[in-house]
Amino acid sequence: MKANHGTLMAKQRRAGWFYLLPGTLLITIMSFIPIINAVFTSLKTGSSANMKWAEPLFYNYTRMLKDQLFQRSMVNTFLYLIIEVPIMLILAMLLAQLLNNHDLRFKGFFRTCVFLPCATSLVSYSLIFKSLFATEGLVNTILVKIGILETNYNFLGNPTSAKIIIIIALIWRWTGYNMVFFLAGLQNIDYSVYEAAKIDGANGWQTFWKITVPLLRPTIVMTAIMSINGTLQLFDESVNLTNGGPANSTITMSHYIYNNSFGQGVANFGYASALSFIIFVMVAVLSFINMKVGDKRD
Amino acid sequence: MKKITRRSFLAGLAAVSAAGVLAACGSSSSSTAASTAGSTAGSTAAEGGHKLTAYAWDASFNIPALNAAAADYKENVDPDFELEIIEQSQSSDVENAITLAASAGDYSTLPDIVLFQDHYIQKYVSDYPDAFVPVEGADIDWTGISEEKLSYSTIDGVHYGVPVDNGTVIFAYRTDLLEQAGYTIDDMTGISWADFIKVGQDVYNATGKYLLCMDGDGNDLIYMMLQAEDASQFKDGEPFITGNEPLRQVCEVIVEMVQKNVCYLANDWSGYINQVILGDMVAGVMNGNWIIPTICQVPENSGKWEITSLPTLAGGEGYASNGGSSLYITANCDNVDLAKEFLAYTFGGSTVTYDNALRDGGVITTVLACGESDVYNEGVEYFNNTPIYAQIVEMGGNVPIIEQSDYHYRARTYMAAAIINTINGANLDDELANAEQQIRFEMGL
Numbered sequence A: 001m002k003a004n005h006g007t008l009m010a011k012q013r014r015a016g017w018f019y020l021l022p023g024t025l026l027i028t029i030m031s032f033i034p035i036i037n038a039v040f041t042s043l044k045t046g047s048s049a050n051m052k053w054a055e056p057l058f059y060n061y062t063r064m065l066k067d068q069l070f071q072r073s074m075v076n077t078f079l080y081l082i083i084e085v086p087i088m089l090i091l092a093m094l095l096a097q098l099l100n101n102h103d104l105r106f107k108g109f110f111r112t113c114v115f116l117p118c119a120t121s122l123v124s125y126s127l128i129f130k131s132l133f134a135t136e137g138l139v140n141t142i143l144v145k146i147g148i149l150e151t152n153y154n155f156l157g158n159p160t161s162a163k164i165i166i167i168i169a170l171i172w173r174w175t176g177y178n179m180v181f182f183l184a185g186l187q188n189i190d191y192s193v194y195e196a197a198k199i200d201g202a203n204g205w206q207t208f209w210k211i212t213v214p215l216l217r218p219t220i221v222m223t224a225i226m227s228i229n230g231t232l233q234l235f236d237e238s239v240n241l242t243n244g245g246p247a248n249s250t251i252t253m254s255h256y257i258y259n260n261s262f263g264q265g266v267a268n269f270g271y272a273s274a275l276s277f278i279i280f281v282m283v284a285v286l287s288f289i290n291m292k293v294g295d296k297r298d
Numbered sequence B: 001m002k003k004i005t006r007r008s009f010l011a012g013l014a015a016v017s018a019a020g021v022l023a024a025c026g027s028s029s030s031s032t033a034a035s036t037a038g039s040t041a042g043s044t045a046a047e048g049g050h051k052l053t054a055y056a057w058d059a060s061f062n063i064p065a066l067n068a069a070a071a072d073y074k075e076n077v078d079p080d081f082e083l084e085i086i087e088q089s090q091s092s093d094v095e096n097a098i099t100l101a102a103s104a105g106d107y108s109t110l111p112d113i114v115l116f117q118d119h120y121i122q123k124y125v126s127d128y129p130d131a132f133v134p135v136e137g138a139d140i141d142w143t144g145i146s147e148e149k150l151s152y153s154t155i156d157g158v159h160y161g162v163p164v165d166n167g168t169v170i171f172a173y174r175t176d177l178l179e180q181a182g183y184t185i186d187d188m189t190g191i192s193w194a195d196f197i198k199v200g201q202d203v204y205n206a207t208g209k210y211l212l213c214m215d216g217d218g219n220d221l222i223y224m225m226l227q228a229e230d231a232s233q234f235k236d237g238e239p240f241i242t243g244n245e246p247l248r249q250v251c252e253v254i255v256e257m258v259q260k261n262v263c264y265l266a267n268d269w270s271g272y273i274n275q276v277i278l279g280d281m282v283a284g285v286m287n288g289n290w291i292i293p294t295i296c297q298v299p300e301n302s303g304k305w306e307i308t309s310l311p312t313l314a315g316g317e318g319y320a321s322n323g324g325s326s327l328y329i330t331a332n333c334d335n336v337d338l339a340k341e342f343l344a345y346t347f348g349g350s351t352v353t354y355d356n357a358l359r360d361g362g363v364i365t366t367v368l369a370c371g372e373s374d375v376y377n378e379g380v381e382y383f384n385n386t387p388i389y390a391q392i393v394e395m396g397g398n399v400p401i402i403e404q405s406d407y408h409y410r411a412r413t414y415m416a417a418a419i420i421n422t423i424n425g426a427n428l429d430d431e432l433a434n435a436e437q438q439i440r441f442e443m444g445l
Helices: A002-041 A059-066 A068-099 A107-119 A122-132 A138-145 A159-187 A191-199 A204-215 A217-232 A236-242 A253-265 A269-294 B002-044 B062-076 B091-104 B118-127 B147-153 B175-180 B193-207 B221-228 B245-259 B269-277 B289-295 B336-345 B351-361 B368-372 B388-396 B408-423 B428-443
Strands: B051-056 B082-087 B113-117 B161-163 B169-174 B212-215 B263-266 B284-288 B305-308 B325-330
Touching (some): A002 A269, A059 A269, A068 A107, A068 A159, A068 A204, A068 A253, A068 B428, A107 A159, A122 A138, A122 A159, A122 A236, A159 A217, A191 A204, A217 A269, A236 A253, A253 A269, A253 B091, A253 B408, B051 B062, B051 B091, B062 B082, B062 B336, B091 B113, B091 B118, B118 B147, B118 B408, B147 B161, B147 B325, B169 B175, B169 B221, B169 B289, B169 B388, B175 B193, B212 B269, B212 B284, B221 B245, B221 B408, B245 B408, B245 B428, B263 B269, B263 B408, B269 B289, B284 B289, B305 B388, B351 B368, B368 B388, B408 B428
Parallel strands (some): B051 B113, B212 B263
Antiparallel strands (some): B113 B325, B161 B325, B169 B284, B169 B305
């Protein structure tokens, strides 16, 4: 009986490994091997066709410390992160709360409306925002017509306004996406908790901060990690909306990496790989902090 | 029974994944097999290969030129000849395809011949020495081609490219708008930039149009204005930004022009084309003559434009060249002899090719003899019936040869940023020092 059980277990285990095998093989070939290769690439310099070991070996990493453009791209990316992520998450939570209201009619319609921006591709929405905020674009025309602006303003030609436009675009694109997670999180909160709060005399604001936010903590941690991760890798908006301009004032780290690998025949894959690793480390560190801060279990 | 199904299922799964891997290998090996088969077929029967493939990107400009050349070769040399043009959406697509193929060490994705902008070839040859086949031995009279044009595609005395279009810079003015401000095209010829700014202010006050415009993101003004001074941003292979007096003055002039509404800097290339030129915001356009087809897209301004040379810092006519392209034979070309013959016969100096290229695409030759044909001496209605093409070929002969660099476009990027930052209030000298440092970084200096 025992032996029989053992063979069954062994058989199941073998079957389990077999099931894992294709996936493991694919992820090894497609992800792990390239990642390891990138480590070596990041220690090399020269054009892509004949790369040599860097002299000294960590030249690409020390170069970053002196590279003002990389530092600017880092400042830009963190600026987007610090301003955009909190606004977006709070907005998403409020929207989720509103749309979770049992008395609300046409809920499905409103949910679809808020989620719809996520269905547009990154490139096309960037291009739409670009034409909306162009000097002769819709926003300028409206603002001039209703008298807020006297002449057309070059939104994408000014470093500050261009950054603001990118942040607005990001909020528009990603709030609905995060809202869906919060909605799912809210479904798990028993409605009787809210009813009890109502009986105790809590108003909407108190309910939100005292009940919704604490009970949604796991969802908040997850969305925050995803948003931080996504913002650090921000690329499409920088490339398509402003092309990093004016004068590299809106360039993101990923865009700078792209410029180092494909921009204007540069093809410095060594430096680009080194930069990617720095982003990887940043994402890992930030996610770790986030998990430690967000996880209040004992 | 049950056991068998599971085992067969697992076996099936393993087979599927193995097949997937095999299929991936199989496709690459079959393609190499196909290409080797192609090359042997090409070499065993030299007269058997009649087909070439090419990358080009502009359906209203260089693609008609390639079509004209193909038709010329087909009619006069080889009736079976066929040129398959693989259209790319923009010039950077061609450049990315080359970078990608060369980085992977697999040129099989490239066509037989590629067209790309002249400033890239130096960097490609130094980075990827195997990527291009020199056109040495082709039947071309190199002395009959503009020397300045060849200075890009000739590396250590070896010719790598056959010129297609001419990048000679023109300064096109709206004569009707100049007249409203009290000037003529002759006043603008040989003018100094300082006087140009005065005229520009008068024109803006009288008509509300800018006398000059450029894409602020890919700012070519600096390079063009500097070449007209016979100066370069590079010296002995190193960036020459700080301590370069003409360069500093050119930058000052550009900043002043923007601040005084003489020059409009668009946010990007499409803004430059669609908003500024097609949107009729300007009284003057200065760029490589390939900008002419764009200018001509505003039909109501026909007859109001004329062209002349560039202003200079001290006054006197300036000449420059910007953004021409050439055809290059790739390492993947199976039939190098045919490619060389085709290029030599057509773009090497065929009047038929160049006449049709001009008629269909507005492509202007750098082959001096081809610029003397009747088509070139016809007046162009859009430009007040002046023979602008002959004028451009003549101006092309005066363009000074300046030091070129692999890092031309990188320098352009950083200089464009320096100009924008200075306009927004930064100190020009700090910005120039910064730009120089970034370029040195990229060059590994």
